[in-house]
Amino acid sequence: MFEVDAASRKLGIELIELSPGHARMSMVVTEDMVNGYAITHGGYVFLLADTTFAMACNS
Known part of the structure; x- marks a missing residue:
């Protein structure tokens, strides 16, 4: 999901940890x-x- 979130990635948001x-x-x-x-x-x-x-929610 995050891989295709262009807006978040463009702003430099990084995924640090993901679990259910x-x-x-x-x-x-x-x-x-x-x-x-x-x-x-x-807004940011x-x-x-x-x-x-x-x-x-989607993990």
């Missing part, structure tokens, strides 16, 4: 991903959470 009902992923935040307060934009945080949730 469990997933752990990571993403390096770049300057292009921060908001006006210099913190990670919520949600994308990482959504991708990780999908991996866990």
